[in-house]
Amino acid sequence: MSRSVSVLLPMVPTRAEHAAPFAAFVQWRGARALWHGQALLNEQHQILAQLTGMGLGVPFGIGVSLMPLRHPVQAAIEARTLAAASGHPITAGFGPGARALQAMVLGEPYKSPLTACREYLNIVRGLLDGDEVDQRGSYFSYAGALPPAPAPPVRVGLGVLRPGMARIAGEAADVAITWLTPPAYVRDVIVPALREGAEAAGRPVPRVVSVVPMAAAADGRNPLTALATGSSSHFGAPHYRDMLTRAGVRVDPEDLAATAAGLLAAGGALTGDAAEMAAGVAAYHAAGVDEVVLNNVGVAMLEGPRAVLRDLEALFTENGW
Numbered sequence: 001m002s003r004s005v006s007v008l009l010p011m012v013p014t015r016a017e018h019a020a021p022f023a024a025f026v027q028w029r030g031a032r033a034l035w036h037g038q039a040l041l042n043e044q045h046q047i048l049a050q051l052t053g054m055g056l057g058v059p060f061g062i063g064v065s066l067m068p069l070r071h072p073v074q075a076a077i078e079a080r081t082l083a084a085a086s087g088h089p090i091t092a093g094f095g096p097g098a099r100a101l102q103a104m105v106l107g108e109p110y111k112s113p114l115t116a117c118r119e120y121l122n123i124v125r126g127l128l129d130g131d132e133v134d135q136r137g138s139y140f141s142y143a144g145a146l147p148p149a150p151a152p153p154v155r156v157g158l159g160v161l162r163p164g165m166a167r168i169a170g171e172a173a174d175v176a177i178t179w180l181t182p183p184a185y186v187r188d189v190i191v192p193a194l195r196e197g198a199e200a201a202g203r204p205v206p207r208v209v210s211v212v213p214m215a216a217a218a219d220g221r222n223p224l225t226a227l228a229t230g231s232s233s234h235f236g237a238p239h240y241r242d243m244l245t246r247a248g249v250r251v252d253p254e255d256l257a258a259t260a261a262g263l264l265a266a267g268g269a270l271t272g273d274a275a276e277m278a279a280g281v282a283a284y285h286a287a288g289v290d291e292v293v294l295n296n297v298g299v300a301m302l303e304g305p306r307a308v309l310r311d312l313e314a315l316f317t318e319n320g321w
Contacts, residue, residue: 004032004285004290004291004292005031005032005281005291005292005293005294005321006026006031006032006033006034006035006061006209006291006292006293006294007022007025007026007031007033007034007035007293007294007312008035008036008037008063008211008293008294008295008296008297009022009034009035009036009037010022010295010296010297010299010300010305010308011297011300011301011305012039012041012042013042013047014041014042016047016050016051016053016054017054018305019034019036019047019048019051020051020054020056021305021309022034022305022309023051023054023056023058024056025309025312025313026058026059027056027058029312029313029316029321030321031316031321032059032291033058033059033060033061033090033091033291033293034048034051034058034059034060034061035060035061035062035063035211035293036048036060036061036062036063037062037063037064038062038064038065038066038069038097044062044065045062045078045079045081045082048060048062048082048086049081049082049085049086052085052086052087053085057085057086057087057088058086058088059086059088059089059090059091060082060086060088060090060091061090061091061093061157061209061293062079062090062091062092062093062157063091063093063157063159063177063179063209063211063293064093064094064095064157064158064159064177065092065093065094065095066094066095066096066097066101067094067095067096067097067116067117067120068096068097068101068102068105068106069105071140072119072120072121072123072124072127072140072142073123073127073142073144073146075092075094075120075124076123076124076127076128076146076154077146078092079092079124079128079154079156080128080146080149080151080154081151083151083152083153083154084149084150084151084152086152087152088152089152089153089154089155090152090154090155091154091155091157091174091175091177091209092124092154092155092156092157093156093157093158093159093175093177093209094117094120094121094124094156094157094158094159095117095158095159095177096110096113096116096117096159098237098238098239099238110139112138113165114164114165114168115137115138115139116138116139116140117158117165117168117172118168118171118172119135119137119138119139119140119141120139120140121156121158121168121172121173122135122172123135123140123142124156125156125172125173125174127142127145127146128146128154128156130145130146130148131145132144132145133145155174155175155207156172156173156174156175157169157173157174157175157176157177157206157209158172158173158175158176158177158206159177159178159179160176160177160178160190160194161178161179161181161239161240161242161243162189162239162242162243162246163189163190163193164193166189166190166193166194166197167193167194167196167197167200168197169194169197169206170193170194170195170196170197170198170199170200170201170203170205170206171197171198171200171201171203172201173206174206174207175206175207175208175209176190176194176206176207176208176209177209177210177211178190178208178209178210178211178289179210179211179234179240180211180213180231180234180240180243180244180263180268181210181243181247181268182247182248182249182263182266182267182268183210183267183268183283183284183286183287183289184247184266184267184287185243185246185247185248185266185268186208186210186284186287186288186289187286187287187288189246189247190208190288191205191208191287191288194206194208207290207291208288208289208290208291209289209290209291209292209293210284210289210291210292210293211293211295212268212269212270212280212281212284212292212293212294212295213227213230213231213260213263213268213269213270213295213296213297213298214269214270214271214277214294214295214296214299214311215227215230215269215270215271215296215298215299216270216271216272216273216274216277216299216311216314216315217271217272217273218307218311221299221303223264223271224257224260224261224264225257225298225302226298226299226302226303227260227263227264227269227271227298228256228257228259228260228298229256229297229298229301229302230295230296230297230298230299230300230301231256231260231263231297231298232256235251235253235256235259235260236253244259244262244263247266247268248266249262249263249265249266249268250262267280267283267284270294273318274314274315274317274318274319275318275319277315278315278319294312294315296308296311296312299311
């Protein structure tokens with residue numbers, strides 16, 4: 001079971017030493033990978049490469065790098081460098097970010113985020129496959145190839161919330177990465193759209209990775225408060241609000257705990273004892289998710305990283321993972 005369960009780094013480290021206990025947990029417990037999201041406080045590839053230099057090279061996932069911040073050629077170089085440094089396959093996930101971020105970085109948002117994602121992935125995937133790329137796109141262009149270099153595989157991912165982006169992932173990505181998506185929504189909306197895109201492109205259906213909020217039951221802890229705290233920025237983003245509404249979760253911007261309760265009722269978050277959380281993970285696997293990434297950001301924000309490590313250790317130990 002643990003090979004299909006991964007861990008999200010629950011805070012943004014300023015030094016690799018801050019992330020080391022989580023890499024050690026993944027290494028010794030045999031979790032599938034350690035994931036790190038995009039941040040403006042650090043450069044995620046450098047933190048993960050530093051962990052490797054500390055003897056903590058494990059499979060890594062980047063979920064997700066925001067496309068406006070790096071050209072796809074640089075993205076391919078960074079991903080391959082991290083795979084070579086770690087000695088493990090990595091998943092390099094990308095996404096367009098919110099329209100507000102696109103405007104901040106680019107001056108205006110993408111008129112067609114779907115086109116931007118397709119163009120971006122085509123360049124990254126082509127370069128990592130060793131191809132000579134020749135693309136003149138509306139948003140991303142490149143003509144050339146990367147010098148050959150030995151490295152473990154890089155699986156190219158796309159952040160997916162809604163059917164349009166899922167079809168693009170089916171066409172061009174190795175992995176579809178979801179966040180806050182309840183299992184029934186993954187099964188009924190995301191997976192069929194992935195299959196549709198893959199069939200149209202004549203390629204395999206991408207693996208599905210779901211990042212799932214977790215707040216284990218613990219003395220003195222209000223799990224809804226922890227879940228709401230860790231997901232507050234996502235609950236406020238228009239594209240997440242739209243996805244959650246489609247999934248049947250009522251989003252109340254004035255009551256984040258109520259939104260967290262709705263997400264929990266839909267199976268889109270984990271709480272309770274170890275057996276209850278394992279059942280929640282199993283529901284994702286039954287819905288077609290290949291890898292569940294445990295997201296304890298809320299617990300880390302309220303109680304610190306040691307509390308997260310205690311929760312993870314108890315979860316893995318009590319379930320025999």
